[in-house]
Amino acid sequence: MTDLLTLNPLTPLRETVRRPLYTETTSSQALFLPIAPPTLGTAGAVIGRELYSGKAFIYCPFCAFGDGLPGGNMIVLGDTGRGKSALVKTYTARQIRLGRKVVVLDTKEQKEREEGEWAALCRSLTGRAPVKFSPGGDHTRGAACINPMDPAIAGKRQIELVRTIVELGLGKALDEFAGSALRIAIRQAHQRASADGRTPVLADVAAALRSPDPADAAAKKRTREELLGDGLEASYVLDRLCGTDQDATGDLIGMLDGPTSLSVDLDADMIVFDLTKVPSGGVAMTILVAVISIFLEEVWLRPACECGTGPSDHERRVVDAKSGAWELGANPASKCLRYTQRKRILVCEEAWHILGTPQLAALLEKFLKFARGYGLSCIFIVHHLSDIDDSPETQAALKMADTVVVYSMKKSEAEDTVKRLGLPAWTAEHIMRLRRGVALWKVGEVIYPGVQHLLTEAETHLCFSSGSMSDLTPSTPDHE
Numbered sequence: 001m002t003d004l005l006t007l008n009p010l011t012p013l014r015e016t017v018r019r020p021l022y023t024e025t026t027s028s029q030a031l032f033l034p035i036a037p038p039t040l041g042t043a044g045a046v047i048g049r050e051l052y053s054g055k056a057f058i059y060c061p062f063c064a065f066g067d068g069l070p071g072g073n074m075i076v077l078g079d080t081g082r083g084k085s086a087l088v089k090t091y092t093a094r095q096i097r098l099g100r101k102v103v104v105l106d107t108k109e110q111k112e113r114e115e116g117e118w119a120a121l122c123r124s125l126t127g128r129a130p131v132k133f134s135p136g137g138d139h140t141r142g143a144a145c146i147n148p149m150d151p152a153i154a155g156k157r158q159i160e161l162v163r164t165i166v167e168l169g170l171g172k173a174l175d176e177f178a179g180s181a182l183r184i185a186i187r188q189a190h191q192r193a194s195a196d197g198r199t200p201v202l203a204d205v206a207a208a209l210r211s212p213d214p215a216d217a218a219a220k221k222r223t224r225e226e227l228l229g230d231g232l233e234a235s236y237v238l239d240r241l242c243g244t245d246q247d248a249t250g251d252l253i254g255m256l257d258g259p260t261s262l263s264v265d266l267d268a269d270m271i272v273f274d275l276t277k278v279p280s281g282g283v284a285m286t287i288l289v290a291v292i293s294i295f296l297e298e299v300w301l302r303p304a305c306e307c308g309t310g311p312s313d314h315e316r317r318v319v320d321a322k323s324g325a326w327e328l329g330a331n332p333a334s335k336c337l338r339y340t341q342r343k344r345i346l347v348c349e350e351a352w353h354i355l356g357t358p359q360l361a362a363l364l365e366k367f368l369k370f371a372r373g374y375g376l377s378c379i380f381i382v383h384h385l386s387d388i389d390d391s392p393e394t395q396a397a398l399k400m401a402d403t404v405v406v407y408s409m410k411k412s413e414a415e416d417t418v419k420r421l422g423l424p425a426w427t428a429e430h431i432m433r434l435r436r437g438v439a440l441w442k443v444g445e446v447i448y449p450g451v452q453h454l455l456t457e458a459e460t461h462l463c464f465s466s467g468s469m470s471d472l473t474p475s476t477p478d479h480e
């Protein structure tokens, strides 16, 4: 008793420090249950179970969207081999069963299979192979090509995109003169190609930069030579993408220099862009991701109802006669009773390529900001936040993640992650102790300390990524 009286009740160590939750004993489960955070509801994709309460863990950013979850973007972090990809693979497959459409940027090769990690899942879900890009790719042999000059990309966006490509290739921003020369060349490329009755390609822009029209120069109060000088450097960058008759060794040739050849059904449940042959961390990857993201925004993300028809196919229904407010109602042709925006998920594997490049992060930030309006949820998978640079663009993109999933990490990385994400201090030690397949989830402001991801047997085969590290066990018949 005297001991108790002499105790300072507010000694921080005794009263305010929470012991980390890393046991799974029955007593900790029993204690956790009454204080466990509320479940995220019963609608959505089953992830597995919450270890400390034993409750099922069901997550869906579209169902949980609202006060608690302001947006659908997610970042998944953790050391290698902890189960990040397996989680996102099964989660997206389970979301597809709820009618969602998924696009994946797959940058991780499974060496023993010579294809991206998502290929098996993509084939099993859609019966189709991933869309594969490879530098120097031969379009006739199935290598994919996206044309930044594709008419599917709206005029202003196209100018923005070609400019981004040139700036990424140059590694610096274009000045006013060069920017203006590029805009003129894009217009010229469209005019010249339409006169020939074909779709313009980037080589047309390079050619237009090298042969400016004197009338365009005069309109800008420049001589033809001055206009040529303004755009010459940009034309060199485009040569690296397209090649010329004299030089076909550009590092980007074969991926962006022809008409769009995507052998892809944009309505497929899952589209995987296989970027595993594109050198990682290089300018080719950066440019390709920029083009794919704008292409997706312009083409894949067009508003559509879950019944497959567009908004204009649905009747307008006035919901308030006084103000005239209306919403989209039925489409008698498709027997759909109400317009419901089709939900989509974009997955970026090894997303440090994207988040680590300020120009791409800025591009993505725009994407993320408007994700809510598109009915889109973006998922980024990275190892550690320290893989990503600290530029304001990246930080802004990171802030857009409303759900954070953290798998086990080493001490320094765990401490850094906790600090950068503003998680409570006790979570650092907890994160270090998480087993494979178990993660800390932060959904909006609510923390779920131990979510175990459960895989079915079929999913285990589709998610198996350890082939190169596994050995045959002596009991395996093949081994005998």
Ligand SMILES: Nc1ncnc2c1ncn2[C@@H]1O[C@H](COP(=O)(O)OP(=O)(O)OP(=O)(O)O)[C@@H](O)[C@H]1O
Pocket (backbone or CB within 6 Å): 078, 079, 080, 081, 082, 083, 084, 085, 086, 087, 108, 383, 436, 437, 438, 452, 453, 454, 455, 460, 463, 464, 465, 466
């Ligand atoms: N919840 C789980 N239960 C059982 N096995 C799992 C679980 N999660 C992952 N695995 C297995 O662990 C291995 C590694 O998983 P995964 O490829 O998802 O790791 P990762 O975190 O994405 O690694 P990396 O950072 O190297 O890409 C896989 O073979 C997978 O089948």
Ligand SMILES: [Mg+2]
Pocket (backbone or CB within 6 Å): 084, 085, 086, 108
């Ligand atoms: Mg992985």
